[in-house]
Amino acid sequence: MxxxxxxxxxxxxxxxxxxxxxxxxxxxxxxxxxxxxxxxxxxxxxxxxxxxxxxxxxxxxxxxxxxxxxxxxxxxxxxxxxxxxxxxxxxxxxxxxxxxxxxxxxxxxxxxxxxxxxxxxxxxxxxxxxxxxxxxxxxxxxxxxxxSRGVEDVRFADGVRRIAVTGFDPFQLSGTSVRRSNPAGAAALRLDGKVVDTPSGPAVVEAAVLPVLWGAFDRGVVERFYGTALNSRANALVTVSQGRPGQFDVERWAGRWRGGFPDNDDVSSRGVVPDAAGWPQPALEFIETTLPHERLVAATTGPFPVRYNREFCEWPLGTVPGTGTPSCRTDEPTPGAAAASGSGGDYLSNESMYRANRLRLGLSATAVLGGHLHTPVLGQPVDPTALTDAAFERDRRVIADQVAALVSVI
Structure with missing residues (x-):
C-alpha cells in the first residue's frame, strides 16, 4: 500500500x-x-x-x-x-x-x-x-x-514478441520545479522485463529511461538502446515522453530538426538532427509512425483520451532551414521540403522517435513497428514546500498505468 x-x-x-x-x-x-x-x-x-x-x-x-x-x-x-x-x-x-x-x-x-x-x-x-x-x-x-538507465540491459526472452520502450528523466527542474516527475520514466520502470498480452500474443518489454540532454543524444544513447533491441529481433519500438495536458497523443511524424529548447544542463541546440557514430542513419526529413494508431485510439486503455496527431511543420521549399516561418499542416509533407518539427514538436521527444525509427529503417527493419506516445502532463504537488501529495501520486499512477495498457495494444 x-x-x-x-x-x-x-x-x-x-x-x-x-x-x-x-x-x-x-x-x-x-x-x-x-x-x-x-x-x-x-x-x-x-x-x-x-x-x-x-x-x-x-x-x-x-x-x-x-x-x-x-x-x-x-x-x-x-x-x-x-x-x-x-x-x-x-x-x-x-x-x-x-x-x-x-x-x-x-x-x-x-x-x-x-x-x-x-x-x-x-x-x-x-x-x-x-x-x-x-x-x-x-x-x-x-x-x-x-x-543505470537500462540502456545496456536489453535481454529479450525467447518464444515471445519483443517490445522496446523508452521513457525520459524529469525535466524543467529550475527553482521549486526540482520536484518534477516524469510519468514516461515511471512507466518505463514499471514495464521493464514484464510480459504483456498483445493482439499478436504475449510480448516481453525491455525498457530504459533516456536523459533530457542534447549531448547524450549526439553520443548515441538512443541508438545504443534501440540498436541493441533491433539486433535482438525486436518487433516494436515505442518512445514515450510527457506531452500535452489531458490527453495521450500517437504522433504521426518525426522530423529531422531540433528547435533549441534548453535541456537539463541548460544547453540549447538548434539545427538538423546530427548522426550518431557507428549506426546506419539515412537522411530522411520525416519518418511516419508504423504503430497501429487506429487500434491505439479506439482501445479502452484508461481515463485519458488517445488522439492521433497528424500535425507537422516544414521549412518552405527554396528557403534556408531555420530562417523564416515554417509551414504547419496536417496533410502530407511536401516532397523535398526540410522538416521544421514533427507531430511531437522539435524537442527531445520528437528526436527520440526520429532517431529510433531512422535506425530502424537504416537497419532495413521495415516489418518492425515504431512510433511515439506522448502522455498527459503531470503537474506538481499543490503545496510548494511538499515533495508529494495524494493527487500528484494518483495522476502519475494513472498515466503510467495507461502507458502500460497502450503498450499491450501494440
Whole structure:
C-alpha cells in the first residue's frame, strides 16, 4: 500500500550525504544537473534530490558506491565497479517500481537523483594511486549513466514478441520545479522485463529511461538502446515522453530538426538532427509512425483520451532551414521540403522517435513497428514546500498505468 506524504519539507530532517574528504575534490566542476542536488524548497528544508533518494532507500547504495571509490582501487577495478553498480542501481529501481513500497513505487525521481549523486562523485573523485584524465573520467561517468538507465540491459526472452520502450528523466527542474516527475520514466520502470498480452500474443518489454540532454543524444544513447533491441529481433519500438495536458497523443511524424529548447544542463541546440557514430542513419526529413494508431485510439486503455496527431511543420521549399516561418499542416509533407518539427514538436521527444525509427529503417527493419506516445502532463504537488501529495501520486499512477495498457495494444 502506498503511503501518501503531503508533508511540508519544513517538518523533514535534513539528509547527511557528505562525501569523504580525502578522495573527493569539492572544487571539481559539475554539470548543471548535478549542481541541483543541493536545491531546497525552503531555506531550512532538506536538499530535494538526496531526500528523495533517502525516502526510496537508495542512499545506502550510493554510500557503498562512493565508499568503494575511496578504497585502494585499480583502473580495471574502477571500471568493473562503475559498470556493476550502475546496473545494480537500475535493477533496484525496477524492482522497487514493480513491488509494493512504503514510499510510492511509481515515483521515478529517486533513480534520477541517485544517478546524479553517483556521477557527481565520479567527477570529484581523486583516486589515491592514479589520476584519470578527462577522457577516462568522462567514460566512467557515461558508463555509469548508461548502465543505470537500462540502456545496456536489453535481454529479450525467447518464444515471445519483443517490445522496446523508452521513457525520459524529469525535466524543467529550475527553482521549486526540482520536484518534477516524469510519468514516461515511471512507466518505463514499471514495464521493464514484464510480459504483456498483445493482439499478436504475449510480448516481453525491455525498457530504459533516456536523459533530457542534447549531448547524450549526439553520443548515441538512443541508438545504443534501440540498436541493441533491433539486433535482438525486436518487433516494436515505442518512445514515450510527457506531452500535452489531458490527453495521450500517437504522433504521426518525426522530423529531422531540433528547435533549441534548453535541456537539463541548460544547453540549447538548434539545427538538423546530427548522426550518431557507428549506426546506419539515412537522411530522411520525416519518418511516419508504423504503430497501429487506429487500434491505439479506439482501445479502452484508461481515463485519458488517445488522439492521433497528424500535425507537422516544414521549412518552405527554396528557403534556408531555420530562417523564416515554417509551414504547419496536417496533410502530407511536401516532397523535398526540410522538416521544421514533427507531430511531437522539435524537442527531445520528437528526436527520440526520429532517431529510433531512422535506425530502424537504416537497419532495413521495415516489418518492425515504431512510433511515439506522448502522455498527459503531470503537474506538481499543490503545496510548494511538499515533495508529494495524494493527487500528484494518483495522476502519475494513472498515466503510467495507461502507458502500460497502450503498450499491450501494440
Amino acid at each position: 502506498t503511503l501518501t506524504l503531503g508533508l511540508s519539507l519544513l517538518t523533514l530532517p535534513a539528509v547527511a550525504h557528505a562525501q569523504p574528504a580525502p578522495c573527493f575534490d569539492p572544487n571539481a566542476p559539475l554539470t548543471v544537473e548535478e549542481q541541483r542536488l543541493d536545491d531546497r524548497l525552503t531555506p531550512t528544508g532538506p536538499e530535494v534530490g538526496p531526500e528523495l533518494v533517502r525516502l526510496a532507500g537508495f542512499d545506502d547504495d550510493i554510500s557503498r558506491f562512493t565508499a568503494r571509490l575511496c578504497e585502494p582501487i585499480s583502473r580495471a577495478q574502477a571500471l568493473y565497479h562503475v559498470v556493476g553498480r550502475g546496473a545494480e542501481l537500475w535493477r533496484a529501481a525496477v524492482q522497487r517500481a514493480q513491488s509494493a513500497q512504503a514510499w510510492d513505487s511509481y515515483d521515478d525521481r529517486p533513480l534520477y537523483w541517485a544517478r546524479l549523486q553517483a556521477t557527481k562523485a565520479l567527477r570529484q573523485w581523486q583516486p589515491r594511486d592514479w589520476r584519470p584524465d578527462a577522457a577516462e573520467r568522462a567514460r566512467l561517468v557515461e558508463l555509469f549513466d548508461r548502465t
